[in-house]
Amino acid sequence: MQHGKYRFIVGFLAAPLALYALFVIWPFIQSIYYSLTDWSGLSPEFGFVGFDNYSRMLDDEIFWKSLQHSLTLAVVLPLVTVGLALFFAFMLNVGGRRRRGAAIAGVRGSAFYKIVYFFPQVLSIAIVALLFQFAYNPNSGAINSALKLVGLGSIQPDWLGDPDLALICVMAVLVWSTVGFFVVLFSAGMASIPRDFYEAALLDGASRFTTFFKITLPLLWDTVQSGWIYMGILALGAESFAVVQIMTVGPNGGGPDYSTVVLPLYVYQKAFRDGQAAYATTIGVALLLVTLAFAAVVMKLGRRERLEF
Amino acid sequence: MGSTSAQTNEGLGRRDLIKRSAAIGLISVPTMGFLSACASGSGDGNAKVEKGTKSDKNPLGVNESAPLDFVLFDGGFGQQYAKDAIKVYETNYPKAKVKFTPTQKITTELQPRFNGGNPPDLIDNSGAEQMDMGVLVGQKQLTDLTALLDAASVDDPNKKVRDTLRPGIIEMGQFDGAPVWVLYYAYTVYGVWYSQKLLDSLDAKYPETWDEMLAVCEKAKKKGIAGWTYAGKHPYYLPFSLYPMIGKVGGREVLDAIDNLEPKAWEHPAVKACFEAYYELYRKGYILKGTPGLDHIQSQTAWTEGKALFIPNGSWVENEAAKTMPADFDLAVSAPSGLDASDKMPFGTMWASGGEPFIVPAKAANPEGGMEQLRIMLSEASSKNFTQSVKSLSAFNGGTDGIELTPGLKSGVAALEKAGQNVVNPRLQDWYVALQKEKIGVAGIGEMMAGRATPAETIKKIQKFADEAAQDSSIKHYKHQ
Numbered sequence: 001m002q003h004g005k006y007r008f009i010v011g012f013l014a015a016p017l018a019l020y021a022l023f024v025i026w027p028f029i030q031s032i033y034y035s036l037t038d039w040s041g042l043s044p045e046f047g048f049v050g051f052d053n054y055s056r057m058l059d060d061e062i063f064w065k066s067l068q069h070s071l072t073l074a075v076v077l078p079l080v081t082v083g084l085a086l087f088f089a090f091m092l093n094v095g096g097r098r099r100r101g102a103a104i105a106g107v108r109g110s111a112f113y114k115i116v117y118f119f120p121q122v123l124s125i126a127i128v129a130l131l132f133q134f135a136y137n138p139n140s141g142a143i144n145s146a147l148k149l150v151g152l153g154s155i156q157p158d159w160l161g162d163p164d165l166a167l168i169c170v171m172a173v174l175v176w177s178t179v180g181f182f183v184v185l186f187s188a189g190m191a192s193i194p195r196d197f198y199e200a201a202l203l204d205g206a207s208r209f210t211t212f213f214k215i216t217l218p219l220l221w222d223t224v225q226s227g228w229i230y231m232g233i234l235a236l237g238a239e240s241f242a243v244v245q246i247m248t249v250g251p252n253g254g255g256p257d258y259s260t261v262v263l264p265l266y267v268y269q270k271a272f273r274d275g276q277a278a279y280a281t282t283i284g285v286a287l288l289l290v291t292l293a294f295a296a297v298v299m300k301l302g303r304r305e306r307l308e309f
Numbered sequence: 310m311g312s313t314s315a316q317t318n319e320g321l322g323r324r325d326l327i328k329r330s331a332a333i334g335l336i337s338v339p340t341m342g343f344l345s346a347c348a349s350g351s352g353d354g355n356a357k358v359e360k361g362t363k364s365d366k367n368p369l370g371v372n373e374s375a376p377l378d379f380v381l382f383d384g385g386f387g388q389q390y391a392k393d394a395i396k397v398y399e400t401n402y403p404k405a406k407v408k409f410t411p412t413q414k415i416t417t418e419l420q421p422r423f424n425g426g427n428p429p430d431l432i433d434n435s436g437a438e439q440m441d442m443g444v445l446v447g448q449k450q451l452t453d454l455t456a457l458l459d460a461a462s463v464d465d466p467n468k469k470v471r472d473t474l475r476p477g478i479i480e481m482g483q484f485d486g487a488p489v490w491v492l493y494y495a496y497t498v499y500g501v502w503y504s505q506k507l508l509d510s511l512d513a514k515y516p517e518t519w520d521e522m523l524a525v526c527e528k529a530k531k532k533g534i535a536g537w538t539y540a541g542k543h544p545y546y547l548p549f550s551l552y553p554m555i556g557k558v559g560g561r562e563v564l565d566a567i568d569n570l571e572p573k574a575w576e577h578p579a580v581k582a583c584f585e586a587y588y589e590l591y592r593k594g595y596i597l598k599g600t601p602g603l604d605h606i607q608s609q610t611a612w613t614e615g616k617a618l619f620i621p622n623g624s625w626v627e628n629e630a631a632k633t634m635p636a637d638f639d640l641a642v643s644a645p646s647g648l649d650a651s652d653k654m655p656f657g658t659m660w661a662s663g664g665e666p667f668i669v670p671a672k673a674a675n676p677e678g679g680m681e682q683l684r685i686m687l688s689e690a691s692s693k694n695f696t697q698s699v700k701s702l703s704a705f706n707g708g709t710d711g712i713e714l715t716p717g718l719k720s721g722v723a724a725l726e727k728a729g730q731n732v733v734n735p736r737l738q739d740w741y742v743a744l745q746k747e748k749i750g751v752a753g754i755g756e757m758m759a760g761r762a763t764p765a766e767t768i769k770k771i772q773k774f775a776d777e778a779a780q781d782s783s784i785k786h787y788k789h790q
Contacts, residue, residue, distance in 0.1 A: 042444055043424065139607065161541055273441065
């Protein structure tokens with residue numbers, strides 16, 4: 001049995017590992033290297049400057065602002081999205097009144113709602129951002145028009161033009177566009193929870209509230225945790241960049257008075273607008289650390305005993 | 310072999326497997342490093358083509374059979390004018406083949422080519438993805454265009470190209486010292502744009518002082534029209550009328566000091582007076598409601614719909630807003646209003662300068678071809694073609710005789726004539742893009758005009774931004790000569 005097992009394993013793993021190293025690990029190492037240079041991104045020549053970029057970053061007010069916004073997104077977005085999705089999924093699968101003899105059922109029309117929730121997932125994030133940009137238009141946008149329609153014409157916020165509201169507006173769009181995915185994910189998870197658990201709970205006279213916290217959530221914990229990390233990384237990375245870049249004020253986005261600038265956007269601006277590619281990679285390294293720290297914290301906080309059923 | 314347990318002694322546990330594969334990964338990383346080290350940072354660059362022989366018809370000595378690689382920003386001016394000029398090049402040099410690439414993604418397409426050392430021969434470096442000119446110059450990536458400026462012009466062999474250009478064009482292409490790195494092909498008139506018809510219907514003249522401005526706005530407000538609107542999401546449009554006003558009130562030196570990032574430049578009384586004048590527009594409610602949340606197209610549309618009287622903008626607005634502009638709009642531009650009679654410069658002082666920056670990269674294979682193509686574009690015929698088709702002036706001085714000008718263009722030409730020597734040319738927006746657009750524009754003036762900061766606070770904030778930029782060693786600094 002044992003004979004040749006190492007050769008077997010090496011043979012199996014060499015190719016994928018090489019690919020992984022080339023396309024995942026190596027770019028990381030490369031960008032760490034570039035962050036120690038003064039590369040502009042516009043010419044092949046550059047010099048080695050040591051940790052200059054890092055000390056500059058620590059003094060950079062806008063870096064701190066974007067870090068703060070990215071962290072806000074990473075904390076608030078998963079909390080709101082996953083929370084909402086859990087609520088919706090529970091109502092769609094378990095929360096309905098008993099009817100037609102079925103012990104466990106969703107609310108009336110749940111199949112339809114599931115499609116409605118999932119619908120934004122089909123749209124590209126760029127289209128979603130554009131749509132909402134029009135909706136947020138303070139002059140003729142859907143939201144202010146709706147306010148006027150219901151007699152709230154005196155409340156006409158500038159939405160994306162107001163530094164106090166801009167980041168919230170951006171977050172609302174991200175929640176809207178991702179919550180459906182998690183509803184479907186959690187629905188699938190709930191479907192695999194044995195029905196007898198619920199039936200037993202019902203027989204004992206448990207309320208919906210108790211059922212959710214004592215049965216659904218503990219049994220769904222693994223899925224919730226993956227969803228949580230996935231959403232956090234989404235909030236730290238590509239999705240937040242796209243929404244901020246397309247929707248918010250400024251030459252390349254970033255909001256009035258830097259109110260929505262996030263780390264990936266700042267990387268983009270430094271690399272492709274200001275011709276400071278080396279500094280951009282420095283911020284990229286910071287983003288990498290933040291993302292790793294986020295995943296580590298969530299894993300640590302979320303560690304629970306695994307339930308078998 | 311247990312499927313989930315690492316405790317069993319026979320067979321390899323999952324945990325072991327992971328540990329060992331991680332070790333392999335660690336070894337393979339440096340190995341791969343060696344392999345791909347060769348891949349990056351080894352631009353061999355273009356081989357330059359051989360020069361041709363100089364002649365009267367070919368003053369730059371273009372290699373007549375060398376291919377030309379031309380990348381154009383396909384923006385507000387479209388690409389037809391360049392295509393027409395390429396036809397002339399191909400007629401003059403039938404053996405040469407021109408590779409023409411119109412794009413809106415200048416940086417995305419060209420940054421890798423600059424990094425690889427094989428950039429094209431001629432670039433219109435414009436649009437939202439414009440490469441930072443200050444950085445390109447600082448990194449020595451551009452060809453000095455002095456040879457082109459000293460070559461004979463297409464129309465008159467006794468006249469050099471430099472003598473056919475509008476005032477200020479050559480200076481704009483210089484960064485420090487004599488070399489000319491950039492040639493701006495379009496000529497943009499900045500100022501306060503309005504509908505003459507709407508102004509007439511209010512029974513008003515264009516205001517020359519700020520008291521008159523406030524009076525006109527009050528009149529408009531009574532009729533339910535806002536005085537001003539602007540690109541609230543891009544508040545760096547406001548300087549198009551605000552900076553020349555500062556120049557008019559305090560003199561050119563104030564603007565030069567600002568461009569040179571001198572300490573306390575923004576604390577000059579003229580800056581304060583102009584900021585307060587603009588803030589007054591907000592305070593008295595003369596700004597169209599919701600303006601801070603509008604982008605340039607949305608604000609221009611509100612303005613063409615007659616919801617606001619004035620908008621600070623550049624001469625591209627005629628082409629850009631053509632779709633929503635009523636036929637009888639009677640577009641006009643004026644130099645900004647001043648404060649009062651004590652201003653240092655007369656009414657008419659305005660901002661006009663080059664647009665559409667063309668560059669020839671230092672590592673281009675055929676730099677003479679790139680310059681020759683520019684020389685053709687600066688001929689009277691090509692320039693007229695440009696003006697006629699895109700409603701903008703070009704860098705070629707004159708060339709408007711005999712063609713019918715649109716209302717906005719005509720008004721721009723008249724305003725330029727009225728300005729005479731009193732044309733100012735603030736350089737912040739091409740020297741320090743981030744400072745001008747994002748810091749002064751969005752975070753400074755934009756916040757003030759939305760009513761979220763007072764002029765005094767704004768000036769303090771902007772002065773701090775300017776001081777930071779002056780001390781930032783990662784930015785190349787320039788000064789007015």
